[in-house]
Amino acid sequence: MTAVIIGWTLSIAVALVVGWLVPAVAIKGLLPSLEASGRRVTNYRGRRIPTGLGLVWLVWAVGVALASTALGYWGILRGTPISLIQGFPLLLVVGSLAFGLVDDVFGGGDAKGFRGHLRAMADGRLTTGGLKLLGIGVLALVVSAGSLQISLDARDPWLSLVRLICGALVIALSANFVNLTDLRPGRAIKAYGFLAITGVVLYVIGISPDLIRGSVLSAESLLGLADAKIAAVCLLILLLGPVAAVWRYDLGERAMLGDAGANAMGALAGFFLVVTTPLWLLVVLAFVLLALNLASEKVSFSKVIERVAFLKWIDGLGRVSVGSFGEVSEQDADDGERTGGSASADDEAWKDGGISTR
Numbered sequence: 100m101t102a103v104i105i106g107w108t109l110s111i112a113v114a115l116v117v118g119w120l121v122p123a124v125a126i127k128g129l130l131p132s133l134e135a136s137g138r139r140v141t142n143y144r145g146r147r148i149p150t151g152l153g154l155v156w157l158v159w160a161v162g163v164a165l166a167s168t169a170l171g172y173w174g175i176l177r178g179t180p181i182s183l184i185q186g187f188p189l190l191l192v193v194g195s196l197a198f199g200l201v202d203d204v205f206g207g208g209d210a211k212g213f214r215g216h217l218r219a220m221a222d223g224r225l226t227t228g229g230l231k232l233l234g235i236g237v238l239a240l241v242v243s244a245g246s247l248q249i250s251l252d253a254r255d256p257w258l259s260l261v262r263l264i265c266g267a268l269v270i271a272l273s274a275n276f277v278n279l280t281d282l283r284p285g286r287a288i289k290a291y292g293f294l295a296i297t298g299v300v301l302y303v304i305g306i307s308p309d310l311i312r313g314s315v316l317s318a319e320s321l322l323g324l325a326d327a328k329i330a331a332v333c334l335l336i337l338l339l340g341p342v343a344a345v346w347r348y349d350l351g352e353r354a355m356l357g358d359a360g361a362n363a364m365g366a367l368a369g370f371f372l373v374v375t376t377p378l379w380l381l382v383v384l385a386f387v388l389l390a391l392n393l394a395s396e397k398v399s400f401s402k403v404i405e406r407v408a409f410l411k412w413i414d415g416l417g418r419v420s421v422g423s424f425g426e427v428s429e430q431d432a433d434d435g436e437r438t439g440g441s442a443s444a445d446d447e448a449w450k451d452g453g454i455s456t457r
Contacts, residue, residue: 113170114180114333117162118340125158126344133354138204140355143283148352150203153196153360155341156367160192163337180333187246188370194238195274195366198231199358206358235362239270239369246374258378265385266373272388273369278361279395284418285350288342291364295338298371303331305375338367350417 133151142148167185206227216229243266273294281287341364348354372384404410 110180110329110333111336113166114336115340117166117181118159118337119343120340121162122155122158122341123344126152126155126348129154130348130354142352142355144352146352148354150355150357151359152345152348152354153199153203153356153358153363155345156192156196156360156363159341160189160196164189180330180337183330183334184337187242188367191238191242191270191366191370192363195235196359196363198234199278199360199362202227202231203357203359231358231362235274235366236267236271239274239366240267242370243267243270243373246370262378262381265378265381268385269373269376269381269388270366270369272385272392273372274362274365275392276388277365277368278358279392279400281356281361282401283414284352285346285416286414287356287361288346288349288364289413289416291361291368292339292342294365294368294372296335298368298375299331299335299338301375302334302371303328338371346417351419 129151133149136149136151138151139147139149163181163184167181170181216226216232219226220229240263244263277287277291277294280290345354345356345360349356373381376384404414
């Protein structure tokens with residue numbers, strides 16, 4: 100029993116270091132460089148603030164990869180929470196971050212929304228948003244097939260095909276949906292947190308019956324269930340650690356996640372929804388996320404949130420009040436005029452297929 104408790108303690112400690120401490124230290128050190136850079140965008144208050152908080156996910160991915168390598172070398176990786184994140188999830192995070200970063204840095208804003216990018220492709224022109232749309236879509240398809248070990252030669256190839264397509268849709272549309280919410284400080288990380296927690300809850304629900312089946316309250320089953328709950332806690336720490344690392348900077352309007360951060364964490368949340376969800380629920384999730392993404396072309400999420408009291412309350416949690424900043428400074432206003440900053444974060448026309456350029 101002592102060895103088990105030591106194992107639990109080490110698992111939580113590793114999750115805290117890799118998931119939160121290293122990203123928090125890195126982003127705190129990086130923030131002055133982001134603020135000194137010329138890469139600034141206008142937020143919904145008209146303030147000119149830097150992007151780049153999404154780089155926390157790159158630090159996180161490197162930390163997870165190093166921890167996985169070290170634990171694997173010592174022969175203790177198998178069964179640890181980090182083993183659930185190695186491989187395909189890391190590929191998804193790094194790939195989505197890279198495509199989002201390209202759009203952050205080189206995006207010209209000449210085509211917006213799914214229709215805009217598809218129309219540009221039909222004309223023989225590939226926008227950075229279109230590149231991201233294709234890139235994350237292909238990544239989602241590869242990860243959906245690989246992580247679920249789907250084979251179209253299985254006994255029921257049609258069900259395999261449905262799971263493959265719905266899995267890819269959930270991953271890609273989750274990435275885009277979190278981007279859709281990135282129109283206010285903290286909104287995207289709250290949306291991601293909800294999706295990530297849902298995935299972990301489904302994970303626990305899925306494994307707990309197998310642990311206790313056929314043995315009511317036996318010592319072995321209780322120990323296995325405790326292991327599962329500790330694994331879930333560690334997994335939550337790993338998934339939400341980067342959010343905790345950037346929370347105060349995002350909500351305090353010192354910097355923004357950018358497309359790189361929103362796409363990366365949305366794709367990661369989508370992955371855990373896919374691998375923990377039964378087929379029928381996966382189909383439902385795919386349709387819901389598709390409907391939300393398509394609705395964003397016509398409906399302002401910000402206006403909907405303003406009209407629903409509960410959503411408005413959640414949306415405002417932790418956000419700095421308007422009076423804390425006072426008026427927009429002359430420097431901010433001048434910067435906005437020089438860079439065309441009249442399009443604020445709340446202008447939902449300024450999105451690449453749901454990707455905020457605030």
